Amino acid sequence: MAEEAIELAKQPGEFRKKALEILPDGGNLDLCFTCGTCAAGCPATGLADMDPRKFLRMVLLGMDEEVTTTPWVWMCTGCQRCIYACPMKIDIPRLVYLARASWPREERPKGIRGSCDAALRNDSGSAMGVAPEDFQFVVEDVLEEVKDTQKGWEKLEAPIDKKGAEFFLNQNSREPATEADELIPLWKILNIVGADWTYGSKGWAGENYCMFLADDKSWEHVTRTSIMQCAELGCKVYLNTE
């Protein structure tokens, strides 16, 4: 509860203006009933003294300072349950994303920023900074070991940059970087069902922390690198494992 009355005339409301610009046609934030269904079903309710309804009210009341500085926006995962539950289908996560983007980049959470920066370091797009040649080495090394030591898998494949493959598959960096044996089960399943698939030497990493960082330009760069590799190889379907 506010300690004193909120004087609307004194609120800047710049954030609200920005929010209104991205609303779809016919959209109107005043549609909020303030029913609280969003807050009741949100696991982030109460963290940092915030909840989805309160956040939306603050946006509407033009309370820029509160909206653009609350660390709560980094505790919302963007799961969209609030939209699902909302009788008016208001997209609160989109406002959370906008609030994240309003933070100076260097003040956004270090861990998320570091993961995004690692993804920008080379063409992998990997939040763990795994370089394309290292990815290729790990995949080939693990594959050879399976073929040599596991009966019946002498012809197992894990292609990289196979032109014209049906499926372009991306891969979370965690396996190649820290637990390579966990790569194998999915390869076996794809092999058994006869899927024609490939990884890409570029844009193979599935995670995208630049999106979580609300860094639009970098997010697009990471995504575009991956999609372009898929297109370059002539693959028909992009399989996102995340």
Next chain:
Amino acid sequence: MADDLRFVVKSVVGEENFIDMWPNKSNNYCCGGGGGFLQSGFTDERYAYGKIKFDQIIATGADYCIAACHNCHAQIHDLAHHFEAKYMTVHLWTLICLSLGILGPNEREYLGDDLKEVNMPEE
């Protein structure tokens, strides 16, 4: 999609071994691993957020929780550690390969002792 995945899971573990959580499907709660939360540095808040998912898992009484993605896997695995629970957190690919008898000896990191040696492929 939600029903397709239930078909797969039931086929793999057997209908009698599948326990759905509540609430489920679109009414379910996020585990708190996504959106960058794992890397945000707000660890206490992440555990507070994840307590809902943790309680849901415990309420099922299940020995294994299947996570659909890496963020979920990391968070749900960490919740068990943090709140000192015994359930195991597995990727779906692990159980699919286990049920087919093609899960190699080094691919069983996330299986508990009850399944570590089950359906081991011939050398």
